[in-house]
Amino acid sequence: MADILHRVGIKSSLDEVYKALTTREGLAGWWTEDTKGESKVGGVTQFRFSEGGKDIGGFDMKVLELRPDKRVLWEVVDGPKEWIGTKISWELKQEDGFSIVMFKHQDWKEPVEFMHHCSTKWAIFLMSLKSLVETGKGAPSPHDTKISNWH
């Protein structure tokens, strides 16, 4: 098993970061504009991506845990086969005036090339989350920064 790890600090309250991770508007503001569903424990949120107006798929996340200002946990229930069954956790804490986000996309079966890509892309989206919360403007898909031929 292999994990993708990241850490960013956001100049904001924990509450603002938590909202960006747990509301449709928040998620649509930094990850993908095409976000559907409610963020409640046991519910499923659907994230879809497009490229030049063309649907290129996405992810369905079951919400396993919602602890306000502390932790969010998702399980991937639909999407690319490498993602299904993996979990994504968000741990929040305050430090030096920053809301620290500890991110983990865990339990990849193999460290495949696609995992390398997703690791870099998660960093890009975490910077988009930071920007959304700090400035009000993120860079969600389809406006996300492209990193390679795999977008």
Place this chain on the structure above:
Amino acid sequence: MADILHRVGIKSSLDEVYKALTTREGLAGWWTEDTKGESKVGGVTQFRFSEGGKDIGGFDMKVLELRPDKRVLWEVVDGPKEWIGTKISWELKQEDGFSIVMFKHQDWKEPVEFMHHCSTKWAIFLMSLKSLVETGKGAPSPHDTKISNWH
């Protein structure tokens, strides 16, 4: 053991990317301006970072492998204790008109919080490498994008 993985694609020849990874000028153009040493097998390259004009340490990398346009391998011989003994590999290949960089910072003893930070920061520096090669301008330290209270 845990690894940091990344993948970016750069619109350039493999040779240009290889040069950015194996010359003092190249490395100083995307990672840190304070880069010293020659990139030759068995040699040590020194990377130092500063923050507000203050030295905040850095890394000494022993070059283990140099395969033009294919692979570069470093071993960390000095730096933060979590880094010492870890290896950093760069695999290059051409795909769809991009030079693909497969990056691995391998053999971390534990997935500590600092590893989360370094993973995100590597993504930032890989985007700096991409920018340097594609546009002639990277964002090496001390001009690097800050991601948190840990810089």
